[in-house]
Amino acid sequence: MLLVRNTPDLSHNALKPSVAAIGFFDGVHLGHYYLIEQVKTEAAKRGFSSSLVTFPVHPRKVMDAEYKPELLTSYDEKVELLETTEIDYCFALDFTSDISHLTAYDFMRSILKERYNVQGLVIGYDHRFGHNRSEGFDDYFRYGKELGIDVIRACARIINKVTISSSVIRRQLHAGDVALAATYLGYEYFLDGTVIDGYKVGRTIGFPTANIHVTDSDKLVPADGVYAVKVTVNNNVYAGMLNIGHRPTINNGGHRSIEVHILHFHSDIYNYPIRISFVQRIRSEMKFTGKEQLVEQLSKDASVVEGLLL
Numbered sequence: 001m002l003l004v005r006n007t008p009d010l011s012h013n014a015l016k017p018s019v020a021a022i023g024f025f026d027g028v029h030l031g032h033y034y035l036i037e038q039v040k041t042e043a044a045k046r047g048f049s050s051s052l053v054t055f056p057v058h059p060r061k062v063m064d065a066e067y068k069p070e071l072l073t074s075y076d077e078k079v080e081l082l083e084t085t086e087i088d089y090c091f092a093l094d095f096t097s098d099i100s101h102l103t104a105y106d107f108m109r110s111i112l113k114e115r116y117n118v119q120g121l122v123i124g125y126d127h128r129f130g131h132n133r134s135e136g137f138d139d140y141f142r143y144g145k146e147l148g149i150d151v152i153r154a155c156a157r158i159i160n161k162v163t164i165s166s167s168v169i170r171r172q173l174h175a176g177d178v179a180l181a182a183t184y185l186g187y188e189y190f191l192d193g194t195v196i197d198g199y200k201v202g203r204t205i206g207f208p209t210a211n212i213h214v215t216d217s218d219k220l221v222p223a224d225g226v227y228a229v230k231v232t233v234n235n236n237v238y239a240g241m242l243n244i245g246h247r248p249t250i251n252n253g254g255h256r257s258i259e260v261h262i263l264h265f266h267s268d269i270y271n272y273p274i275r276i277s278f279v280q281r282i283r284s285e286m287k288f289t290g291k292e293q294l295v296e297q298l299s300k301d302a303s304v305v306e307g308l309l310l
Contacts, residue, residue: 001083004116005056005092018051018089019043019120020112021154022129024166025054027072028081030186031164034157036085039122042152043088048119051089052082053112059095061218070220072166072173072189091116104130105143113147120150127154159184176223178278188230188277191219191258195269198259205291207298209243209259210269212276221258226282228305231262232275239263239309241301242276245285263302263310280308 004015019042025032036052043050058069073081075092082090093099093111102110107130112118123140137153144151157164164184172181173189182188191214198211214221224245231240242260260276282304288294 015117016049017119018049020051020118022053026166031157049088053091074216173222176281190277212258228279228308230277
């Protein structure tokens, strides 16, 4: 995959004609993979290259700095996943105020046709782009006729009667159903971060934890609770028991924390990069009467994690 960032790194003449799809592609989930396969098929029919037009920063966040998009993937993670699709071009277009005011027709003409040499456009049944978002497929098809761009209607990916989308996956993560989210993503949802200093209470009760600072503050953190997770440190993968929440039993601060107990692991990993991949939610966060009851529950949780992952 050739990544072309914003104003083309290549001249228009150096870009082969392609069939493209436009989208933010957050999560690069099974719905996106299905769309991308349709792009590749339509490109092959015409002897063209295949391409995607996406945005490094969520367009709404560009227009409203206070907006928190709750990303499934950071930009770098998204590019890494898109590389696995074997698409020919990925056009990473910086969304600007000027672009936000382009009509769909002008976007197709000046960005797709003139800048990126797009000759075919695959669009989902409910996709909208351009300043006037009341326009739909029939309008895009008509504009394509005028501009010499074939506009093709895409089919949606449906699993168990659910149309797969980023918003559907976000709902599952907000509910803590990381297993169902993984079914729709095609991989286990993950958080990348750094191990930071914590209160070190866990080590006093036999369950030392690594406190995690998530690298991208816009990443969606799943619902509070205890999860069975895979922990990647130094390219090694371990079984882990992760808690997201406010530690109501310990009562050592009101902020929401993300901390993982790595099973059968005793190394010092402060300041190390870490990846947490969510496998299954075990239970909700609970307040216990004291440390003894907490330790008893943590032992049960560890047994569940071992049963799932070891």
